[in-house]
Amino acid sequence: MSGVVLPAIASPRQRWLRRYGLASLGAAIILAWALLAIFAPWVSPFDANFVDVANRLKPPSWVHWMGTDALGRDVASRVIHGARVSLAVGFVVVAIGGLFGTLLGAIAAYARGWVEEALMRLTDLVFCFPPIILAMAIAAALGIGTVNTVIAMLVVWWPKFARLARSLVITQRSMEYVEAAQSVGFGPAHILVRQILPNAVGPLVVLLTLDVGNAILVFAGLSFLGLGVVPPTAEWGAMVAEGRELVQQWWVATFPGLAILTVVMGFNFMGDGFRDWLDPHARTR
């Protein structure tokens, strides 16, 4: 760090790219996958569950551009259909877990006293376990199936939101506008939902966005272990599991894995971009 380097003056285009580039790239990736998921039956070249044993384990070609799996099913079609399960699970887990955790954390911070103490010790308890292990134990005990796995994930999902929401509300609670709202005569529920939450929403949105990717990863992992979807449902984690012994027929496991990687990267790009956006200091200090 010697001498003073004056920053080059960026063109408007460069500035736009620097500010919104990463988030836009992430949003574009997610949008592309969401469209594929919605229109899966129309855009996929084959029926995802069409078995064609005569054409099993064929390498990528013009007909099957991601090859075929051990049952002769078209990998590309299954990857496209797999987006439905993964995206749906990611959104559902984060929406429900995030809402529940945020509410609990906000209530804890606003109520204070023994309510806060009890709620926060409860979150500490869930934090005692690595999420994947707890989710695995619950998922195994509940039995295999998408809904059961989602329930297991929800059990371990809410605490981080409770912690974040609590710390955000605590900072906001001492602000003057809260006092103003109280003196005007608004009740605690109104103040919490209409006044404090909108002011604390930024970091929550960042966590929510990053977390959809995380939820997709965890679900794919559980599914890879055989605790997710019921076969023959096309799901990325399960597809990697089906292909994991096939080191020579690399395409069976590689493409669904790439699908997970790109979708999760999309959410991470977007969350990261949001963070830069909300807190320009984090990046340009």
Place this chain on the structure above:
Amino acid sequence: MLRYVVSRLGLSVVMVLLATLVIFLIANTVPGDPVLMQLGDLAASNPATVAEFRHHWGLDLPLWHRYWIFLDGMLHGDFGESLVSRRPVLRDIADYAPATVELASIAFVLSLAVGLPLGILAAVRRDSWIDHLARAVSLIGVSAPTFWLAFVVLAIFYGWLDIAPGPGRLDPVSFPPTPITGLLLIDTAWLGDWDTFRDAAAHLVLPSIVLAGSTLGLITRTTRAAMLEALSQDYVRVARAKGLRGRAVVTGHALPNAMLPVVTLGGLAYANLLAGAVMTETVFSWPGLGRYTFTSAVAVDFPAIMAITTIVAIVFVAVNFLVDLSYALLDPRVLKR
């Protein structure tokens, strides 16, 4: 200091106790039926067999009584017998743990060795190519599914290029050393069995790189953020103003102050590596705790699940406790609060 340590220790013990209660309640109230899982449909249709099985495993006792038995056993270092292997659970765990500890430790060192310098450089040379590289590495690192990464490296380096050994801890032709610590590298080095040492080391390369990938991103990002924070402080400006060299400012002034969040995360990351080895161990057929946890969970093997989750919770709480202590050592202000 002593008062701080004692109060933190007390809190940790309470947390572990509560954690065992939680996992006990979960394990005992979920619908999965261990009787059916273990006996099979035929035997489970015979009421006498079922009653005998339930009695043998204490499943006919009331819930609080079973929890008491579990706690009592735990305090005596007895976690009961596995429903699957019919061996004391603790013996099972002692057999499987070294493989995971060896793998996770090497992965941890690896991710620190790469992540710390990368994070520091990214902060010092902000917005340079190395900063962008660090960001790309950490974003891809946290986005790539571990189980898929494991498959990809195995397919490339073992299946295609054939320069790395296949799954497992040793080649089938190698004789495992008589276990002393159970850590193959240490045992073979101790016995002077260098051929087996090389074999074990070669088998560790791919899985530890894969496992390190999952924490590398986190460590890089935390280090970068903490260093940026420290570098913007007044004391750094003062140090620069009085003419210290850039390197002395970075390593002498900014780095020690940036270590706090890194230590927290590092501690948790290590505990998570031990637990997160499930996927890596599955793909690499690694006979470790992750594998054992998974098979126990699928078989609804209550004593094994209880024991593992309890031990993991103890490790987690212990790591947190150590992190808190190192906080107090690194930042004297913590004690005064």
